[in-house]
Amino acid sequence: MLGFRQMPWSSAQEQEQAPSEQLCEGVSAVVAARQGMEKPLTAVAEAFEELARGMEADGGELRLAPFSDSCALVSVLFSSLGMAFRFAEIEYVTKVNDLIGAGKSYRTLSDILDKDIQNDCVKKQGSHSRNLRRVRLGLGLIKALFEQFLDTEGTLYDAATIAYGQVCAPFHSWAIRKAVGAGMYTLPTREQLIVRLNETEGDEEIH
Template sequence: MMAFRGQRPAQSEEMCDAAAAVVAARQGMEQPLTAVAEAFEELARGMEADGGELRLAPFGDTCALVSVLFSSLGIAFKFAESEYVTKVNDLIGASKEYATLNDILDKDVENDSVKKQGSHSRNLRRVRLGLGLIKALFEQFLATEGGSLYDAATTAYGQVCAPFHSWAIRKAVGAGMYTLPSREQLIMRLNETDCSVQKEMRRYIDASSPIIEYIDNLFLSRNIVLDW
């Protein structure tokens, strides 16, 4: 396992897996981060098997799992969790009528409602930002050993969501950041260990990246810029 710059050498995967198993056995809980990473890996495999097409039903079901990651961050990310869950639920409902992400975007383009409040395409854009926010937070979390969650979350929010939020929302989010759990508390909430959390975060980053890129390309291929 390659260590990130500034990190102490990582333990072996066998040691990480064993330690994580002990934590899980003691607490008797599932590991939500592991479950999310596995789900996105399966979603990415399914997209590849479908010739690069992303089906809406499994996409919605997989994205729904991410809400637990927002919950683990506490009040600071309540704004993101609430909006994210609402948008994901809309897409899950839309899957009864539309088979793929392409289908909902084609329909909204036809109706000139891509950016309209409440449209499936707008909700898809917001869900994509949610996925990107978690990905960016994990990247920042892994960038330095022992770095604060506050710094990681603040940087991730500034990169992904802040450009699309009003000044009032940015100010509220900034204040909420001070209520974030510590790095150690987050690891405990995710039911991971210091080394297993790194492995699972990397899995999510790797598996979600092609999904995020695919969604961006859906908009860009229709000459819809991503500045909203």
């Protein structure tokens, strides 16, 4: 079976830049800081709720540092999906790591967008704006997948297939979509995922 590790989610040059380790140093540090969380899905939900409250308090501005920290936690959810999403996970954490670094120089997401627009590099490979777009795509995929997973009694395969079709498939060629479909068969079962996330059916319903 083909897994995501073997599939060109991004350009060949960008793939060469992906790290071989599962988590970049910056992302690993953030995740390690919250290793006490017993339930990753619950922790991620709470982190983004806190992020929303902070955004409201800041008059609609989204601060880059807490946003990047929250995004880093999502890598745990990618990891729980196993080898099927391995390459997507590596690409995602690489882009999040870039945003974590950018957080040392920029206060908000608007700041990095304004700077890249000023420098005419929004679409340039490796720019913070381009990496932000990739992170948003990863967040969208995970959000759609777990919404499908939690709202239905179907399999994880069904949820992942629907989520991929909604979020990523429109940007991929027929060959990539075909390979992704094959990789979906390596996903864990619904029961296995619940165990990995240390959740119960009752816990799922509250997220």
